[in-house]
Amino acid sequence: MANEQTSVPLYAASEVLTAANMNISAGTGVPVFATTVTRDAAFGGANEKVLAEGQLCYLSASNIVQYYDGAAWATVGPAAPAASGLTLVSTTTIGSAVSSVTVSNAFSATYDNYLVLIGGGVASVAGFVGLKLGAVAADYLGGQVQTNTGGTLTSAGDSFAVAFLKAFLFGTLGSSGTLTINSPFIAAQTFISTTSFGGSDAASSYIGKLAANTSVTAFTLTPASGTLTGGTIKVYGYANS
Numbered sequence: 001m002a003n004e005q006t007s008v009p010l011y012a013a014s015e016v017l018t019a020a021n022m023n024i025s026a027g028t029g030v031p032v033f034a035t036t037v038t039r040d041a042a043f044g045g046a047n048e049k050v051l052a053e054g055q056l057c058y059l060s061a062s063n064i065v066q067y068y069d070g071a072a073w074a075t076v077g078p079a080a081p082a083a084s085g086l087t088l089v090s091t092t093t094i095g096s097a098v099s100s101v102t103v104s105n106a107f108s109a110t111y112d113n114y115l116v117l118i119g120g121g122v123a124s125v126a127g128f129v130g131l132k133l134g135a136v137a138a139d140y141l142g143g144q145v146q147t148n149t150g151g152t153l154t155s156a157g158d159s160f161a162v163a164f165l166k167a168f169l170f171g172t173l174g175s176s177g178t179l180t181i182n183s184p185f186i187a188a189q190t191f192i193s194t195t196s197f198g199g200s201d202a203a204s205s206y207i208g209k210l211a212a213n214t215s216v217t218a219f220t221l222t223p224a225s226g227t228l229t230g231g232t233i234k235v236y237g238y239a240n241s
Contacts, residue, residue: 005031007042008049030065032058036073039066085239086115092233094121100222103233107185107217111237116179116219118196121231123170126198127224131167131179133190134216140165143207165208169198170223175231187215 008031011017033039036059043051053070065076089111092103107114123129142165168177177196184190190210197203221228 010049086236089235094231097227102220104218106235113238114181115236117234119176125226128166129168130164132164132220137163139212168196169204171198
């Protein structure tokens with residue numbers, strides 16, 4: 001970078017200064033360094049200024065302005081942006097009249113836990129959509145299903161060791177849902193919880209797990225009957241720290 005320098009010179013009395021000497025910091029008025037390493041090396045050496053309170057600098061690697069408070073460097077701004085707690089991993093568009101949709105490369109070692117958002121899709125036949133993790137078709141333990149239809153709340157438990165989990169409720173007038181998946185890539189039991197909206201007056205919540213200590217990278221959604229059309233499936237990874 002044109003403005004970066006590696007020292008903040010200190011000139012001696014009667015020293016003849018060249019144009020190159022004067023141009024070291026004249027272009028910015030504030031010394032510009034690539035990193036904190038070159039910043040720290042620029043002060044206190046032979047023919048260099050002694051670092052003192054009030055000194056300013058700009059770091060090009062992180063795009064921040066700093067000042068020295070007499071004991072340490074502090075940031076003026078702009079501060080480096082904080083890492084987001086959620087990162088978009090993939091977006092899958094549901095096709096037209098599909099009997100199932102698979103999201104590949106959804107899970108990896110980068111994240112332990114995931115958030116899946118589904119919106120905009122419709123079903124040819126209203127009902128639950130089954131969730132299968134990877135190619136595993138057994139050892140799912142169903143949890144409690146609570147469905148509110150037309151103001152009537154009903155509850156029912158799934159049988160054990162089923163081939164999939166009832167993940168979402170899809171309707172013929174529009175659907176949306178939220179799914180949390182804990183530890184799908186880790187070789188341990190995978191837990192899920194969902195809430196979904198399947199039409200003008202139907203909503204559902206569900207919990208379940210894959211009991212097998214299995215690592216998976218993908219999942220598949222399959223309606224109990226009929227087909228799915230449109231909408232998107234977005235997968236987000238929760239930051240591990």
